[in-house]
Amino acid sequence: MAGESVGLETSIVDSLSSVEKWVSNNSDLLVQYGVNIISALLILFIGNIFVKVIAGSVAKVLRKKGMDKAVVEFIHGIVRYTLFVIVLIAALSRVGVQTASVVAVIGAAGLAIGLALQGSLSNFAAGVLIVGFRPFKSGDYVEIGGVAGSVDAIQIFQTILTTVDNKMVVVPNSSVIGSPITNYSRHATRRIDHVIGVSYGADLKKTKEVIQKALEADERILKDPAITIGVVALADSSVNFVVRPWVRTEDYWAVYFDSLQAVKEALDAEGIEIPFPQMDVHLNKAES
Known part of the structure; x- marks a missing residue:
C-alpha cells in the first residue's frame, strides 16, 4: 500500500510538472488567447449597446x-x-475565426434555414410588401382574413391587431397579403346603412319626412353628402326603407347607435308602426 501511495504521488507530481512546463512554454499564447477572448466579449457587450443605441436613434x-x-x-x-x-462576426474574428469562413457558414446556414422555414421567409417578404405599399397604418381599424381590429404594429414576421374587446390577434404577414384587406379608417368619412321597416298602412311620404327630420337633428351627421332615404323593398311584413347618412369616420359607431334610437323614437311619436313579422292565414270551409 505504501508503494502504491508513493507511486500515485509521483504520478501527480509528474502531471503537475508537465502542466507547469506546458504553461511556461505557452504563456505568451495563453495570454494572447485570453486577451482575444476578453476582447471578443467586450465587443459583444459594447457592440450590443451600440446596436440598441443606433437602432433606437434610427427609430x-x-x-x-x-x-x-x-x-x-x-x-x-x-x-x-x-x-x-x-457585431457577432467582429467578435468571432477577434478570437481567430476567419471572417470569410463565418460569412460562408452564415450563408450556408441561411440557405438551409430558409429551405426549412419557407413560411417565415414568406412572412418576412410579405412584411416588406406591407411596409412598401402601406395598405394600412398603425391605429387603423381593419379587417384581414375575417379578423377585425386596430393595427398595433407591423413586425418582421407578423402584424399585431387589437380587437374591440381588447384581445390581441397575431396575423402572419403572408396571410395579410394573401387575403382581402378592408381598411375602415383610410377615408375621412363613412356611410351608415340602416334598413327600417314600417307597416303597409303607413304614409310613406310622411315616414320619409319623419326619418329625415330625426337624422338632421344630429349635428354629427354630414350635410354633404346628403342623407339617402328611400323604399328599398316591399317585404313580407313591412315596407323597408334604406337610410344612409354620412358621418366622420371617428363618429361612425356612436352615430350608428344613436341614429337607430332617434328614428325609432320619432316613428313612435308619430304613430308609425314598425311591425313584427306576421303571416296571414286563410281558412277555406269545405262543403260537406
Whole structure:
C-alpha cells in the first residue's frame, strides 16, 4: 500500500510538472488567447449597446419625420438584427475565426434555414410588401382574413391587431397579403346603412319626412353628402326603407347607435308602426 501511495504521488507530481512546463512554454499564447477572448466579449457587450443605441436613434429620427409607428417598428427590427450580426462576426474574428469562413457558414446556414422555414421567409417578404405599399397604418381599424381590429404594429414576421374587446390577434404577414384587406379608417368619412321597416298602412311620404327630420337633428351627421332615404323593398311584413347618412369616420359607431334610437323614437311619436313579422292565414270551409 505504501508503494502504491508513493507511486500515485509521483504520478501527480509528474502531471503537475508537465502542466507547469506546458504553461511556461505557452504563456505568451495563453495570454494572447485570453486577451482575444476578453476582447471578443467586450465587443459583444459594447457592440450590443451600440446596436440598441443606433437602432433606437434610427427609430427616433423616423418618428420625428412623422413616419407611421408600424413602419418605424419594422425598420427598427431590421436595423437591430443586421447590426447585431455584424457585431457577432467582429467578435468571432477577434478570437481567430476567419471572417470569410463565418460569412460562408452564415450563408450556408441561411440557405438551409430558409429551405426549412419557407413560411417565415414568406412572412418576412410579405412584411416588406406591407411596409412598401402601406395598405394600412398603425391605429387603423381593419379587417384581414375575417379578423377585425386596430393595427398595433407591423413586425418582421407578423402584424399585431387589437380587437374591440381588447384581445390581441397575431396575423402572419403572408396571410395579410394573401387575403382581402378592408381598411375602415383610410377615408375621412363613412356611410351608415340602416334598413327600417314600417307597416303597409303607413304614409310613406310622411315616414320619409319623419326619418329625415330625426337624422338632421344630429349635428354629427354630414350635410354633404346628403342623407339617402328611400323604399328599398316591399317585404313580407313591412315596407323597408334604406337610410344612409354620412358621418366622420371617428363618429361612425356612436352615430350608428344613436341614429337607430332617434328614428325609432320619432316613428313612435308619430304613430308609425314598425311591425313584427306576421303571416296571414286563410281558412277555406269545405262543403260537406
